[in-house]
Amino acid sequence: AQSVSQHNHHVILSEAASLELGCNYSYGGTVNLFWYVQYPGQHLQLLLKYFSGDPLVKGIKGFEAEFIKSKFSFNLRKPSVQWSDTAEYFCAVNAGQAGTALIFGKGTTLSVSS
Amino acid sequence: EAGVAQSPRYKIIEKRQSVAFWCNPISGHATLYWYQQILGQGPKLLIQFQNNGVVDDSQLPKDRFSAERLKGVDSTLKIQPAKLEDSAVYLCASSTRTGSVTYTGELFFGEGSRLTVL
Numbered sequence: 001a002q003s004v005s006q007h008n009h010h011v012i013l014s015e016a017a018s019l020e021l022g023c024n025y026s027y028g029g030t031v032n033l034f035w036y037v038q039y040p041g042q043h044l045q046l047l048l049k050y051f052s053g054d055p056l057v058k059g060i061k062g063f064e065a066e067f068i069k070s071k072f073s074f075n076l077r078k079p080s081v082q083w084s085d086t087a088e089y090f091c092a093v094n095a096g097q098a099g100t101a102l103i104f105g106k107g108t109t110l111s112v113s114s
Numbered sequence: 115e116a117g118v119a120q121s122p123r124y125k126i127i128e129k130r131q132s133v134a135f136w137c138n139p140i141s142g143h144a145t146l147y148w149y150q151q152i153l154g155q156g157p158k159l160l161i162q163f164q165n166n167g168v169v170d171d172s173q174l175p176k177d178r179f180s181a182e183r184l185k186g187v188d189s190t191l192k193i194q195p196a197k198l199e200d201s202a203v204y205l206c207a208s209s210t211r212t213g214s215v216t217y218t219g220e221l222f223f224g225e226g227s228r229l230t231v232l
Contacts, residue, residue, distance in 0.1 A: 004156070032219050036223075042225070043117075043223045043224060043225045043226065044157075044205070044207075044221075044223040045223070046220050046221075049218075049219055049220065051219060090156050090157070092156075094219065100170075100212075101147055101159045101162045101170060102157075102159070102221060103159070104149075104156030104158070105156050106154070106155050106156045107155070107156050
């Protein structure tokens with residue numbers, strides 16, 4: 001069965017610090033990978049996704065993620081965080097063939113102090 | 115474009131009572147999902163519909179949970195009778211038809227219905 005592990009439960013950073021959130025998945029076949037973000041009081045929204053092609057994908061608000069197939073990883077990065085990045089971040093995966101629902105990790109809470 | 119609508123936003127009930135949640139997906143989205151998100155955990159799929167058919171309900175506790183999408187548009191999730199461990203946020207999401215040329219993999223989520231069972 002597919003599963004997703006997010007290594008950091010709560011990350012606390014100062015503004016302008018660099019961010020990297022770890023995500024590993026367990027699935028032997030082709031996968032689609034996603035990062036979703038939930039800002040305080042708002043609904044989940046897509047940050048970025050990887051289906052195929054360039055393993056370095058760029059999303060909204062300066063976020064990027066790198067798919068490393070050999071490590072079953074899809075880590076999220078941002079070179080310089082802002083206070084407005086305070087949110088909960090979820091990594092998710094589904095099987096490569098279209099049609100399967102997303103499996104989510106437990107989430108990482110990011111707190112950015114100004 | 116209107117987003118995914120859910121109601122009610124909050125519900126407090128006592129154990130053994132029943133509750134129902136409603137979801138209206140984005141217009142034209144054929145696939146609808148119900149997820150359960152317990153505090154401190156990621157969303158867990160309960161059921162996935164494509165039009166009015168069930169694609170996956172393997173993690174739905176069928177002894178107490180039921181869901182329907184009779185006309186292939188809006189959907190209702192019911193819990194009867196509720197248990198303390200059902201306290202969670204129930205998220206509805208929709209997407210374009212999986213397997214279609216317009217499918218992007220992106221799920222669009224509603225704001226959720228927060229259930230507290232006392």
